[in-house]
Amino acid sequence: MTQTPVRLHTWLRLQREDVPLAARADALCRALRGCPEVRQAYYLSWLPGARIYGHEGSGQHLPPGQGDPMQASDEELFARLEVEGRLGLDQVRQLDCWLAGRLRRAAISHGQAFDLALVPGQPGLLLVDVREGVSLDWLGWLHELLSTLLASVSGLLRASPLLGLDPQPSLLLDAEARPLELNAALLAMLGELPLAEVLRFLPVNHASLVRAALEQSRAIEGVEAECGERMLIWTYIPDPQERRVLARCREATAQIRAEREAARARRLYRLITENTTDLISRHTPDGRFLDASPASWTLLGYWPEELRGQLAQCLFHPQELAQLVQRARDALEQDGYHTMTYRIRHRAGHYLWFETASRAIRETYTGAVVEVVSVSRDITARVQAEENRRRLAEVVEANTDPVLFVDPAGLITYLNPAARRTLKLGARDAMPALAQVFAPDDLARISREGWSTAERKGVWSLDARLHPPGGGASVPVSMVLLAHTAAGGERYYSLVARDMTERELREAQQRRHQDELAHTARLVTLGELASGIAHEINQPLAAVVNYASASQRYLQSLASNPKAADRVAQGLERITEHANHASEVIKRLRAFLRKGQRKMQALDVAEVAREAVRLCAWEASASQVAIVEQLPENLPPVYADRVLLEQVLLNLLRNAIDANREAHPGQDSVIVLAARPEVEGRLAIEVRDQGPGLDEAELARIFTPFYTSKPDGLGLGLSMSRSIIEGFGGSLDGEPGEEGGLLMRCRLPLQ
Template structure:
């Protein structure tokens, strides 16, 4: 064996000009195992023959030619040692090449991440100037990386953040080598955005001096604005005069604003009570029956109820709204917003009292206008009483002469009693119509109320040759109203119709129809006249207060009638008649529906 080959510690072999193996040194045999169990083609590069020829022809070494052998990477160096011999030296570079490839792959991955990340990655000199930046700089700040190089980072900071932020950052980087700050950074278009900037110091290995700063900047403008909006919303909720309560489905309260704590007497209570202790029992049943489900389905549920302050204070009326919310994790949570209706109840009570006073005054005026008819209706039975009394006196004087006188006196007394009872009934109706009492809602039969209203205006209708026809369907459900006020409404509608007929027919016979029927789930009462009617564009205006076409009218009858009917939960509208004239249509809910609404 050639001394050169034998003394070479590196695996090597000798080839001739034809690329045939002449000698193999011990180091190569030890590395490759028993030799030559495989042909030389297995261990050498696939083009080793051409490389041998090139090496001899050019008289130069060819270095680090790679050969992949059973997942091992061998690097061969071809060295010409004579005109017809080539020395091949081998080096196992498997670990080296794999490390290089992994490092190259890591560099490619890092470059891919850097170039595509949504955060801005930047390098800075110790004095804060940009050395480089990732392409995200254009999307976030409107600057390309080339435009930022050499720019002082402090020049982009908001003036209010500049001095304090830079001093804190410099101290933290010098002491800890890491610092995170939140500040405003100027965009290329002049607006300022909120950024969260995490910076790390790169130090010189031996001296520890900061030679470079690497920063990762993230746009948190949306987050900061959301936090600010939440803060403002929290301030609004806390300062709101409405009661705001946060709860879960089981009634566990987690938050009450200031108004809620004050109204519910919970200012000094650390452990909040359950929602059940603050709600009316009837509302709790409605919540379980429909409230929670409705809020989850539509997002909101409303109710009129009363809240009970803690430890037995007086309950107060509220308008309650239950709102259902969904968190980011799809969990449900709820808020209750309650508006104190105590003042509204007082105003409504006062308004009802004023309305009742006005209605009573209107009844007095109406009876004054019907005075002649009322006097006629009372005078008739009184005149009959006088006549029957005189006749009875004459028969008493003739008892001894006329055997039938006693029977005729008895008959006269009976008729006197009947006429006196009739007069008393008229007076009773008038007293009931004029009574001044708080309104009393009760179940009423429309037929009875309509008949009483017709009786009150019957003489006026007869005087003007107006016939009032009653068309009451049977049976009809009862309605929920005050008897006197409903009677007053019907009387207003009838007298309005009588005036319209008198204006149109001027003493000629005419007709009014007072009808009642079941229509669309309500009791519908209509008064139809044969008057001149009202233009369609003026129909709704006839219910405006002080709007009247009568020279001596106040224009309050129809306006007050609509207010009374709406107070019963109904409606009063006007519409043109099919054959001319005007139809005043009143609709009231039956007792069952009205009771449900009251609850």
Template sequence: MAKSAKQSGAGRAAVGQELQELVRLAGEGVGRHELADALLRLTRSRPEVIQAYYLVWQAAAGTYAELGSVERLPPGQGDPLTASDAELHAQLTARGELGLAELRRLPCWLAGRLRRAGIRQGVALALELTPGEPGLLLLELEEPGSGLAGWLAQLLGAVLLLARQQLRPSPLLDADGEPSLLLDGDGRLLDRNRAALQLQQDCGVAGAGALLPVNHTPLLHACLQQRRAIGPVSVEVAGRILLWQFVPEPASGRVLARGRDASEQIRSEREAARASRLYRLITENTTDLISRHTPGGRFLDASPASWTLLGYWPEQLRGSDLKPLLHPDDLPLMREAREVLEQHGYHTLSYRLRHRDGSYRWFETASRAIRETYTGAVVEIVSVSRDITARVQGEEVRRRLAEVIEATTDLVLFIDRSGAITYLNQSARRTLGLDEGQDAPPLAALLDAGDLHRLLDSGLPCAERSGVWESDMRLHPPGGADSLPVSLVLLAHASAGEAGYFSLVARDMTERELRETQMRHHQDELAHTARLVTLGELASGIAHEINQPLAAVVNYASASQRYLQQVADDPQAASRVAQGLERITAHANHAAEVIRRLRAFLRKEPRRLQALDAAALAREAVRLCAWEAGNSRVAIVEVLPDNLPPVYVDRVLLEQVLLNLLRNAIDANREAHPHAASTIRLQAALEADGQQLSISVEDQGPGVSEEALAHIFTPFYTSKADGLGLGLSMSRSIVEGFGGELLARRQPGGLCLVCRLPVAARGEAAEPLQQQQ
């Protein structure tokens, strides 16, 4: 018994020494590991304690970690990256004490570590070794039912409270309304006031150190070394912006960190700075001129756009007067603007300012008056000016175009996609007999049904694709007035809306139609005169063709008379008389055919286009010049198929063109081969496109030079000594009147003239030549 009492007394003495050591270390503000070792020595001095561990809560990792030099527990099972002691931390925060048997059953990382270490009985106590830093004291006990846990919790709580009370620098710490923390030189928390504790709870952080800037330890060192306060230093925690001031106590080596919640202030300052930067960015980069003026018009400031718009930098405008830049005609506008700003405070006007290069530009300026708060007097004018020179010039161009449209003699109509007329100019109203303000008639009342169908179904899509469509039509004014021919141009226009519009520009072609009629009449007269000249040139051949059958008729008539006298004596005389009469009839018909062809060739009547057989017409032209060709030893080779489609021409005029081409070829052959035989090739063929038929005349003459070929169709240009130079020019005009063309090509052995004519519509048969004549 004596020995046991002696041992118990020795144990109490050891406990007392360890307790004093713990209090001393806590008072000196040593590091966490050294303080944890003192705590563990204190707890292990009890015989009931097998082993003791102190673990601090790591909020970032969500686990507990050992402090001090004690042997570490083995790691738990599973992935350390997914480890969590959150359930254990919640239980200890709520209860303060937890048995190891119950702890081992919790789903936490420390429970697995205890199982692997083989620790089965004991207790875990919630204990803050350092203020604001949660932790737990883990004791492995011989007997789980001993009263050590309650005793030790009370003892350690009292010891740490005593240590903190000894370290309080001032009773004013708790009286401070702002969050304050007492720190040692290494940044360890020694104490905090109620405001700091409340801030820590509001921010939801585990330790008070999380409220400080991440670089607070270097700041504390600098604060103590320099013996001066440092701050404010900002840190953002849980959406709040805190400002900390660090005040040193060089004698004790401690620092008071005093903070305040400046979230609203700093956010307001940031918004103001952002708005200021945005305003400066807009001001410096906008193409509009932003300027400030005195009520008298003197520049106070201007944005950099002044260089682009006026040729002056803002520094050059500050202090200068606006009046010298104004156009003289716009000075009254500025006086009026000053009065309006005085009365209403806002005004917009358009005027001209002189650029530095001397030119004037149009500006649109919106101005607002800035008034003195108490008197209401205008102290400053803020203006935003925009260069509208292009817009004013565009409006002027549009105004002039509108005047041109109203003054033009052409008819201008605007229509929509459905064909409804939305606008008519004055010329259109006069031509259609419409009064000012009278509604436009429907387009269907102005055009034939076929023309309207062609305009809407073909013209509108074509104008939308290519921008323009042209056609010739007849316009029928309402009220029964005579229709007039017009040359119509349809234009497609884009509009600001979804649907565009179309304009119809119609030119009255009545005078042109009259001139064309007169021109055709003169051309027909000239063509008839040319045919008379041609007939005179062919007189010898014509006389030969007529004299030959007439001489035969006379001979057969004389023979028949002799046979009639011998009828009584010669039984065969009657048959010979009959035979003579048949031959007289044949030769008389031949002479009549020659005269018919001449009359048809010389016929003078209005031009009449019809579907004709081009090959038959070509053969008729060959017959007219056959005697001349034979007399010049020129053979005409005909390549004229009988299955060619008909062409839409006038018979007499085309025959005149072909006769002119053949006679020119005969003259060329006679010039190149005066004493030798030569040939002319007359050929007709359908073009590859199937829309035109070509008739070519190839000679074996001397040909023409490139320079002469360029002028071969020029009026009065000829290479013949006695020629007028009108034949080919007139022939080309006639062919172009049919819608065709007349071309000339050089060849190695002469010249080739090609006449291309439009083919008649499909299904239209050619009229018989005899019926045509």
């Protein structure tokens, strides 16, 4: 209730000042809402033409009534108030009038409606909504008070005639800086805010300003105050006799912001000019420096003071001087602006590439150029980079190797002439898709490994084949995939392919020569194993002859010997068994002597190793050498040629047999043949002997062609064996055994 007297005082002053009805209604409702018992207050004036009560002021409005608005009428309520002066809201709700429906929709039922005319001759209604549980008796007293004040206000003197009609927001303050009266403009600024909130619009030191204005008897102007986004400028005018101060304000948000922006722009311009790396300069129409920014020292080695009065063209490169000056003058005269790229001399004597944008400043009336403003920057690095890119582009275009550019989506964006020739594409043919150029397996490997490895390491390589989109023979290439970053940060890739057709032909020819040599070596090996092979064939043949002779004798004694027929059947069975054994031996020899192109296939290493053991079994037995097989079941398959792998293992076993015979003549010895998978995705085959072994010098030379320690050897066995294994993608090495002798280890990639 502390603010209610001030609010009523403000309302009475507005009544005296004859301000518009809306301002008076707002002030009265604001004053009543200051009472804790009052929940809401509305003022409605009578509208004779519409025959209803209409809201006045900017406060909250009641909702519309029910029914057809064209049939709305408050005449019954108007007549009752004219007679009785006031009615309870519960009574109003029972009347057949438009306002009754509005009260029902707003759920307002506790309070009273007063007949109150704020403007003489213009009937009105004050509706007071009181909180639930509060007695309504005091509202009769309030009605009499308001009516009495309205009846007597016309006889009161105007305390501040200018305050009510002041278009600027104003208020009267007492000596303690407390608000006495507010004018309509300030009330409109407050809106629905409580009256106490007016202090938010005042400067933070308003109390000190009031005291200073009264003590010094002078007005204080231009005091800024901020209220949220609003900026106000206040003037304090003292009234020393009445000990009060009139405070007037004006909206200055746009002005203050504009001034601040201008000050900020000036600071920013000065900051840019003094700290930019570009040279900002002013010139006379003939090119003489008027001023320059401090960047002139970092760019050209001259301080701004040294450049003033100097002709800019004195620093130009002699080869460009004449055409640059004339072209710049013509462009500035005609268009008013000009951009040029040229070379300019540094104080140290070397030349830099500059890019300068110039704009002409013209005289207002004649249009003549009176000054030129220029912004220059050093583009030496950019020019050199462009030159390097041009040279690189020429190199790519002239390169005899195919070069393809690919974007991150996998689309080919560029093919150099060599690539177009390789893919049989014309200069105007559209770019093919990667799927048209690479086989599915190669494309899958590029997608799986290529892009990510190139992104991570910058480069990735692959042997693949390029397929012309229009058909034709594919081209073997050794390809390098490179990852790049463009100037704008975009990623792209380049594929540089080396045509490997000639190398492929040489490798095929080399493989044919190697296969021929391997076949010759197999013939030599079989010649060396001839006695053992003859023994392995003669043994089943001799058994066949013996069983045939025995069967004939049993046939002659069939009449006298009842078991003769069974003996003959057993003999025939043995003959079949030994004949099949001889046949298998011959079949293995024919397979071992097979001549033709190598046939790569998945192989069971244990099976191939056992075949090699069978071929040299008689030679090992004759030398009292036992071959111990350590070949686990279910070894993973390897990818190789069966005959060549068998030849390598046979060569390693025969070398081990020779080493054991040399170290243990006439004595029993052992060779271990083992196989095991390794963690690197390979399978190791080891042959360990009990021979004399080799020293480091001999071990380093055993794979050298034509090097041998045997008196009758050629020195090609181990060299050829290593070449065969490396052709399978594996390796063959030797090392001293842990218990003496020599360990030969062959590593093959798993399928």
